Structure formats: structure tokens, C-alpha cells
Amino acid sequence: MSKNQIQDWHGCPTRYAAGILADKWCFLILRDALLHGKRTYSEFLNSPEGVSTNILADRLVKLEANGMLDRQIDPRKASRVCYFPTRKARDILPALLALMVWSTRYDQFTDAPESFAQAYNDDPVATVNWYEEEIDRVDASIKGGE
Numbered sequence: 001m002s003k004n005q006i007q008d009w010h011g012c013p014t015r016y017a018a019g020i021l022a023d024k025w026c027f028l029i030l031r032d033a034l035l036h037g038k039r040t041y042s043e044f045l046n047s048p049e050g051v052s053t054n055i056l057a058d059r060l061v062k063l064e065a066n067g068m069l070d071r072q073i074d075p076r077k078a079s080r081v082c083y084f085p086t087r088k089a090r091d092i093l094p095a096l097l098a099l100m101v102w103s104t105r106y107d108q109f110t111d112a113p114e115s116f117a118q119a120y121n122d123d124p125v126a127t128v129n130w131y132e133e134e135i136d137r138v139d140a141s142i143k144g145g146e
Contacts (some may be wrong), residue, residue, distance in 0.1 A: 020066045021092070025051055025059045030068060030089055034096065035131060037138040039082040040074065063089075075143055084139055093128050 021027050032038040032047055045056055060083060063069040068089040074080040097120055104110045104117045120127045 020063075020068065023059065023062075025055055026063055026068075029056075029059055029063060030085070030092070031096065033069065033083060033085045034089060034093060034135065037134065039084060039138065039142055040080055041083075044083075082142055084142075085135060090132065090135060093131055094124065097124070097127060097131070 021030070028047065028049055028051070029044055032044055038044050038047070041056065041060070044060070045051065045053065051059075060069065060071075064071050064083070066088075067086055069083040070086050072082050072084060074082045100112065101117045101120045104112045104114075
């Protein structure tokens with residue numbers, strides 16, 4: 001992506017967010033990183049939506065370039081790479097969770113348990129904090145408590 005193309009997506013807050021999140025694969029990769037504790041290429045590849053290898057590789061590069069994922073060598077196995085959600089990615093947790101609650105209301109085939117939407121509606125701050133703590137737990141288990 002050229003510098004001019006990147007600049008074209010700045011200025012308008014909706015356009016900026018859409019430039020990062022509007023692609024379904026980027027959105028699902030962020031869901032997996034933020035909510036499901038996935039960190040490696042193979043974990044993302046094994047998601048039930050069935051992303052192709054070339055699309056996954058491209059979107060991981062895009063998310064890293066946009067400051068959403070931090071690519072690091074896996075300390076557990078040097079031949080593997082991990083993708084850790086950055087603070088920038090973690091800051092979309094409230095919006096992501098709110099969109100999921102909205103989806104549970106309108107998607108008649110939702111897989112989300114009723115308790116998810118209820119917990120969020122009862123205390124959105126506590127729900128976001130719970131996911132933040134889970135992200136920290138997963139990252140610490142991989143990094144060895146750096």
C-alpha cells in the first residue's frame with residue numbers, strides 16, 4: 001500500500017476504522033486474538049471460518065502494519081512467530097463486544113450463550129476488564145512472565 005493510499009484513509013474517524021477493520025478477515029483475526037487467545041499462524045488458520053493461507057498471511061501483515069498486532073518470535077519455539085494484540089487493538093474491545101451483543105439480538109442463529117450478552121449489558125466495564133485480564137494471562141503464558 002502506497003503512502004498516498006494510507007493517507008486517504010485518515011481524517012474521517014469512520015473511514016480510518018473501516019480501513020483497518022472493515023475487511024471480514026481482519027475483523028475475525030482480531031476477534032481470535034482478543035477473545036479466543038489465538039497467537040500463532042496455525043491457530044488463526046484453524047478458525048472455523050476457513051481463511052485461506054494467502055489471505056491470512058496478507059491480513060496478518062496488514063494488521064501488523066496498522067499497529068494492531070505485534071509480531072514476535074515465539075519464545076517457546078524459535079521457528080514459530082506469535083502475533084500479540086497491541087494496546088491499539090485492545091482499545092477496540094468495548095466496540096467489538098458491543099457489536100457482538102448487537103449481533104446476538106439480531107442473528108437468529110447466534111452461537112453466543114445468552115449469558116454473554118446479559119453479562120455485558122449488566123456491567124460492560126467488568127466484561128471488558130475480564131477480557132483484558134485474559135489477554136494478559138495468555139500473553140504471560142507464552143512469554144513466560146517477561
